[in-house]
Amino acid sequence: MxxxxxxxxxxxxxxxxxxxxxxxxxxxxxxxxxxxxxxxxxxxxxxxxxxxxxxxxxxxxxxxxxxxxxxxxxxxxxxxxxxxxxxxxxxxxxxxxxxxxxxxxxxxxxxxxxxxxxxxxxxTPTPAVRLRLRRLDTLTPPRPAPAGRAAAAGEGEREQLIDFCRGFAADVGEDVTIDAATWATTRYADKDYTFWQTPDGTPVSMAGLNPTVAGLAMVDPVYTPSAHRGHGYASAVTAAVTRAALDAGATEAVLFTNAANPTSNALYQRLGYEPVADWTTYTFA
The missing domain is CATH 3.40.630 (Aminopeptidase)
Structure with missing residues (x-):
């Protein structure tokens, strides 16, 4: 003992x-x-x-x-x-x-x-990041779904995937270098990724899924380049990876949102992700 x-x-x-x-x-x-x-x-x-x-x-x-x-x-x-x-x-x-x-x-x-x-x-502590942990209640995919389909990201799409992850890191202020040389050293390399593709096959949004642990699947990251926002692509790809995790045996799903972003919080609320707790990161001088 x-x-x-x-x-x-x-x-x-x-x-x-x-x-x-x-x-x-x-x-x-x-x-x-x-x-x-x-x-x-x-x-x-x-x-x-x-x-x-x-x-x-x-x-x-x-x-x-x-x-x-x-x-x-x-x-x-x-x-x-x-x-x-x-x-x-x-x-x-x-x-x-x-x-x-x-x-x-x-x-x-x-x-x-x-x-x-x-x-x-x-x-000296300084509040740096405010997040909201959300847990899936009942998955409610967007209706109607945007045109296109969800497609697993393959090895041949690594460059596109790195570009999207780099964009996500920049959006959230994460100080990390993401390129072909550093990919394996980042937290982004440990996930399965899905793109939302338009009918012509163009990737316009991305969602990552961490390996399921203790029955729990965590969706992270979710990213849509600014030129493609406002069409429901993030909702559709998040719903797709969530459904895939549940079908593969996960009993629960969670994700984090920016606590100060009403748009993303409303988006995930509509999908069925309910708030559980607020999370904060403090930096130390």
Whole structure:
């Protein structure tokens, strides 16, 4: 039995052996921890900068009560935690000399951690990204659907796919280089992609789908170039990949939206994706 407190490891198999049951019991709020752990198992650590991950679990009375994860070059991700739990994590990481560029998770947890991190390290937190986690209730595809069809992106369409992912990253302010040389090192390489094609075969929108973990499929990213927006392509391709995930055995589906974008929130609401929680990322000066 583990002693009470935070326990850190760089071994994803060890982490999942201890925390996997806890994470899988509530896959929706734990979606990011599950997704990144699955990526680590599939890839190893090399593509994420060559360093080792930081994976942590909080033990109380022999049970796991919370978890955290961080990959080289990325910020800290948190499962939902109480203010006292975030304070104990911040104190533990600070005592070990860790430096964090950012923290992400549900709004209340990250706000509490940001305050605790500033208290323990003096680092100044700044809210950087506000997202809304949405869970599928009943899938309602757009009617009528736009002209065209959904088509899986093949290897021969890698250049088009990279171009769309680069456009998505620019839209959301993600500081990443996406090209043929770096593709395998980015988070975008771990997904299955579907294009919405016009009747003449032109790709006009794209949706990615992460591997299903604990019965949960996460749609990400969804992107339509500005010249093709306003025609319902994003709704159609999102509905298509969601249906494909459910048909393949997923029992739940989630996605993230920009909390400040009423257009995208209304779009996914119409498809049947209901809000679950607001998520915030804080950067640390």
């Amino acid at each position: 583990r002693a009470d407190g935070w326990h850190l490891t760089d071994d994803v198999d060890e982490f999942l052996a201890a925390a996997g049951e806890f994470l899988r019991a509530r896959p929706v709020p734990h979606v990011m921890a599950l997704t990144w752990a699955a990526r680590l198992q599939a890839r190893g650590t090399g593509p994420y900068g060559g360093g080792r991950p930081l994976l942590g679990l909080l033990s109380r009375a022999g049970s796991v009560r919370g978890a955290c994860h961080r990959l080289p070059g990325r910020g800290l991700g948190l499962t939902p935690l109480t203010a006292a739990q975030t304070d104990s994590l911040a104190a533990h990481l600070a005592a070990l000399g860790h430096a964090l560029p950012s923290v992400g998770g549900d709004r209340d947890t990250t706000a509490a951690f940001a305050t605790a991190w500033q208290r323990h390290t003096g680092a």
